[in-house]
Amino acid sequence: MKQNRTRISDVMDEIQSRITSRTYLPGTRLPSVRAQARAMELSVSTVVEAYERLAAEGFISARRGSGFYVTGPVAPLALAEIGPKLDREVDPLWVSRQSLETDGTVLKPGCGWLPAAWMYESGMRRALRTLARSDTAELAEYATPLGHPALRKFLARRMATTGVEAAPDQIMLTDSGTQAIDLICRFLLEPGDTVLVDDPCYFNFHALLKAHRVRAVGVPYTPNGPDVAAFETALQNHSPRLYITNSGIHNPTGAVLSPVVAHRLLKLADHADLVIVEDDIFADFETNPAPRLAAFDGLSRVIQISSFSKTVSASLRCGYIAARPDWIEGLIDLKIATSFGGGRLAANIVLAALTNSGYRKHMEMVRLRLAGAMEKILPRLDEIGVKPWFVPRAGMFLWCRLPAGMDAASIARSCLKDKVVLAPGNAFSQSLSAGDFLRFNIAQSTDDKIFNVLERALSEQA
Template sequence: MASPNGSLVTQLVREIRGRIAARELAPGTKLASIRAQAAARRVSKTTVVEAYDRLAAEGIIESRRGAGFYVAGHPPPFTLAEAGPRLDREVDPLWVSRQSLEMPEDALKPGCGWLPPSWLPEAALRRALRTVARGSAGALIDYGSPPGLAKLREHLARRLNGFGVPTAPRQILLTDSGTQAVDLLCRFMLEPGDAVLVDDPCYFNFRALLRAHRARVVSVPYTPTGPDIAAFAQVLEKHKPRLYITNCGVHNPTGAYLSPVTAHRVLKLAEQHGVTIIEDDIFADFEAEPSARLAAFDGLERVVQIGSFSKTVSASLRCGYIAAKTDWIEGLTNLKIACTFSSGQLSAELLLAVLQDGSSRRHVETLRARLADAMSQANTRLRGVGLVPWVMPRAGMYLWCELPEGLDAADIARHALEENIVLAPGNVFSPAQTAGRFLRFNVAQCANLRIFEFLQRAVR
């Protein structure tokens, strides 16, 4: 029976770990043999074996074949400077991601791109874990098929058809994320130096990915109804881009919507100039009524649609998709094998279980209601400190706000880090660097009034 302080294995692990941390056991010291340790403590040899195995798995001790177990070298001391954000980091397309992911858990993150954990379906995820654990062992330990879990592709095909995008399961390739979907498409279509068109402003990771592919990024100003069509035509004529990468539904970062008229004009120009469009639909569930989608008008002929569920289900379930014309899926599947070999079957099984859970529809409806309330509150508070939204979104989680004349968003974001607040300055989203007076706010992350107290001081 375990003691009040835990099992015999846990007690032994804790004691040895403590002696090593206190420098009583120096690096290179040989531990007592399994037989001697068991005899000295009057426990079974199995108990000692398990304790040593745990310590070895942590890297605290190491096994030397035929010689026993030894204390491993101590790691270099961890400093407080390593725990905090890099205040001198360049404000580039990776700035918001690095700061948001590296800041401590208690930091305020109105600049990040995800919902608070308490807003996501934890109970459904736990049910899904139990369901998958009781199912076939293949989901837990085997490689998945390269195209991805067939049942999930069938589910996604029904979902896309519901959004007006005619799709068959064979036209869907599962990926590890929406980001990997863009990465695969860039590998599939681009050569270094090719021009790629993005919105200005656009999702900052589009810029970071294209830079990694050594593409030549060109941009077109975004308006409240979509890309500026006159500028769009000029860029296509001048730079002859291979791809146009954009959001559909709720635009990131502006919260604007693509109008049907603009969508038709974009598709007509893309056809004239031989441009393929990658349309990111990651925010689909935030809309009660689907807005215009290029893939719906085009039927997946010139448009490729991608997405994932990191915003509405879980960022830990790395599962996205590509929906494209059938003859492209074969080539993309081969490329996926070359890059990642297989699909994340466990993530796909878990995601499917959550999407088929009886609470899924209610969860999405609750999210929309909470976001609408948060949008209203954040809008009122931001206006109260002098920040004006560029457009009022009909749905979603972003407000794209302009600072008063003479203020620089990057400077304000750097000062915010000193108060444990992560903001998203406008120029990380702007290829032309024309958004120096803008900040993007995630309204779901704006509940803490300390954010607005800081902004009040910053805009004085």
């Protein structure tokens, strides 16, 4: 009897999961009891009982001679219920929560930002003092729809250093890089569309695309960029509307796009009428600038976005979108509709911080510190059998493979008990093919405890 109750619960959980994830919307006819029984390899009587219980609880209703239908209003969106089921230690949203909610006693080699002590604190304090003396409008008024004019002019000059030609009126400020992608998705996508992402890629791309009810398809990433043959196959098989990527330092691998791959991608994108979103958030970590798709394309079908949370301050939320003028017009309307005015105060602070003479020296020091951390951390990982997939020339990330037979999710679960937050590979992988990988943030991996805890977890799983 207990086993049968478990099987009934399995059917109920499956149906409720599909309702919660909005796969089954109100009015959707459920599979017949026979079809559901075949799909789950259960008896018809088990499915009938499960359906009856769901009806009793109000999730579904029976229509005589027609079947069972989903009832009620649309379920509140639960992102964790969409897509393949993962351990919560691997779920992208859970990794983010663990990194954001912890106190100072928790070590975070799996997070995606610099330690607070590495950020541009002195420049922020100077900028805040300067802004405190500004007129009332700067402190109290809404920003213009495009955002702070002087910051947009500065960004246009800054983008030109990587070959991206954008007039100030082709740049719209946003509250963050995440808001930039969110607005672009609202602008270009409909539920059910397909979006290509790198496999692996920044895990919040997965979560954001789930929120927009679109299908993400991963393209294997190589040390020179996405696998071009796989990219072409994905275009042919899935007819995607959008491709989201990093062209500078790639997250999580640290790789950079080669010029040859960039040209091939743009040729394929042009033929397939594909729009590319290029996230350039790690530009200031580069020692030698990588090719930019937006530079080769001239902002025709490439949209470039970025923010300053990785170098100036994660507390200060300010980003931008650079795109062709007609798209900027539509994006302005969406920005007003969803957030009305942008962060005028934040834009002023960012501009003051970036144009201060200390910012260049600050980033030089950060790059030197990262290089030093890389030299120390690589041998420490090697000692415990953790190998880099690729050794980056710059940036904060190391994408590493665990010893044979090790499961990154289990390792992360074990280390979490010892207050060490790791980032398992499958959080970054749409195909869930990175189960033996971890992403390390070398700036957050300088404490000996991390390696001691990780070594113990590896030995326990061996």
